[in-house]
Amino acid sequence: MYKPAITGTGVFTPEEVITNAELVETFNAYADRMNAANAEAIAAGEMEPMQHSSDAFIVKASGIERRHVMNKSGILDPEVMHPLLRQRSDDEPGIMAEMALDAAKKALAQAGRTPEDIDLVICAASNMERAYPAVAIEIQALLGIKGFAFDMNVACSSATFGIQAAADMIRSGSVRAALVVNPEICSGHLEWRDRDCHFIFGDVATATVIERIEEAQGPHFEILSTRCATQFSNNIRNNNGFLRRTRPDGLADRRDMQFMQNGRKVFKEVVPMVSHHIADHMADEGLEGSALRRMWLHQANKTMNDLIGKKVLGREPAPEEQPNILQDYANTSSAGSIIAFSQNSDDLGDGDLGLICSFGAGYSVGSVLLRRHL
Ligand code: COA
Numbered sequence: 001m002y003k004p005a006i007t008g009t010g011v012f013t014p015e016e017v018i019t020n021a022e023l024v025e026t027f028n029a030y031a032d033r034m035n036a037a038n039a040e041a042i043a044a045g046e047m048e049p050m051q052h053s054s055d056a057f058i059v060k061a062s063g064i065e066r067r068h069v070m071n072k073s074g075i076l077d078p079e080v081m082h083p084l085l086r087q088r089s090d091d092e093p094g095i096m097a098e099m100a101l102d103a104a105k106k107a108l109a110q111a112g113r114t115p116e117d118i119d120l121v122i123c124a125a126s127n128m129e130r131a132y133p134a135v136a137i138e139i140q141a142l143l144g145i146k147g148f149a150f151d152m153n154v155a156c157s158s159a160t161f162g163i164q165a166a167a168d169m170i171r172s173g174s175v176r177a178a179l180v181v182n183p184e185i186c187s188g189h190l191e192w193r194d195r196d197c198h199f200i201f202g203d204v205a206t207a208t209v210i211e212r213i214e215e216a217q218g219p220h221f222e223i224l225s226t227r228c229a230t231q232f233s234n235n236i237r238n239n240n241g242f243l244r245r246t247r248p249d250g251l252a253d254r255r256d257m258q259f260m261q262n263g264r265k266v267f268k269e270v271v272p273m274v275s276h277h278i279a280d281h282m283a284d285e286g287l288e289g290s291a292l293r294r295m296w297l298h299q300a301n302k303t304m305n306d307l308i309g310k311k312v313l314g315r316e317p318a319p320e321e322q323p324n325i326l327q328d329y330a331n332t333s334s335a336g337s338i339i340a341f342s343q344n345s346d347d348l349g350d351g352d353l354g355l356i357c358s359f360g361a362g363y364s365v366g367s368v369l370l371r372r373h374l
Pocket residue numbers: 052053054057058061062156195196197199236261262263264266267300301304331333360361
């Protein structure tokens with residue numbers, strides 16, 4: 001058995017940014033238009049008026065201040081309220097592959113590796129832009145990687161599940177080095193017309209290089225162990241899928257064809273699930289939560305992360321023990337914990353322990369226990 005290690009990570013950050021103030025201005029303009037268009041029904045009590053959103057609520061409820069997106073103009077047009085992306089021909093790289101490529105090149109450079117060194121690509125994300133061929137195979141071809149590639153989807157937990165799959169293959173010897181990429185265009189499946197969730201998501205892509213520890217070219221993180229768990233829940237759901245046209249009204253502009261969640265329930269159920277998951281993972285390694293120098297948690301909600309951190313460490317975590325990036329990126333689904341890791345791990349000392357943990361729809365939770373080697 002070989003020991004796997006994370007030797008490089010990379011982040012692609014879209015140039016366009018939407019602040020809460022911009023988002024709320026658009027949402028409120030949309031709500032006013034809808035209320036004006038439905039004034040009679042509202043006056044007759046047949047319809048509830050849409051309420052305004054607020055920057056103060058968004059920051060208080062989530063900790064999110066802004067988000068990067070692949071297209072801002074469509075989202076901020078009250079007549080459109082979703083991103084507008086260019087139609088690409090089948091002969092040019094898809095948008096997910098293009099985003100992943102940028103992150104992958106950065107991760108390979110940090111690992112001191114070239115595509116020839118990699119023999120597995122996993123594209124692990126919440127949504128794939130098409131049914132097939134796999135986005136991972138397109139990325140493999142664009143980079144000129146031999147070996148094999150496949151897509152996987154475990155919603156917000158996709159990155160850690162992908163790392164576990166790659167690490168297990170490296171352990172067994174079936175691959176030598178893997179690239180796990182997480183291109184997330186969350187703006188495409190967010191319902192920007194729903195004030196309960198319109199502030200939640202942003203777009204980004206992350207990439208992680210995992211290889212045999214003895215082949216690491218520089219400072220790296222040994223993967224001591226990984227743990228994944230799932231438990232079915234309808235509290236985060238999106239009904240869009242390939243059978244859409246087969247169902248009555250399937251092609252209509254239906255609310256359930258975008259991201260839907262029962263945010264309160266998610267909050268209440270996922271915090272204990274994740275806290276116990278991390279505690280059990282640590283206990284099985286003979287470790288206390290307090291042994292962790294750092295946690296890179298899924299980036300959905302600041303209060304949620306504060307609570308999980310407190311339960312795991314047994315005390316209030318210091319900000320540097322549990323870095324958040326969601327104020328700048330919002331929830332970027334599977335990529336969030338990898339952005340936090342990529343931007344906040346260089347300063348760890350030799351032997352320091354850290355844990356990446358992502359969680360979300362499914363429900364699903366995945367944790368990766370790491371030891372720093374300089
Ligand atoms: N602006 C102003 N008010 C808003 C609002 C907005 N954008 N959105 C909701 N409100 C209102 C609600 O209507 C509600 O009003 P009421 O008390 O009169 O009914 C009030 O604010 C509280 O709303 P609620 O939805 O209960 O807020 P919350 O404190 O639970 O925060 C979330 C909402 C979504 C931020 C929070 O539940 C959460 O983060 N949950 C977990 C999300 C998660 O991890 N999802 C995973 C996705 S992968």
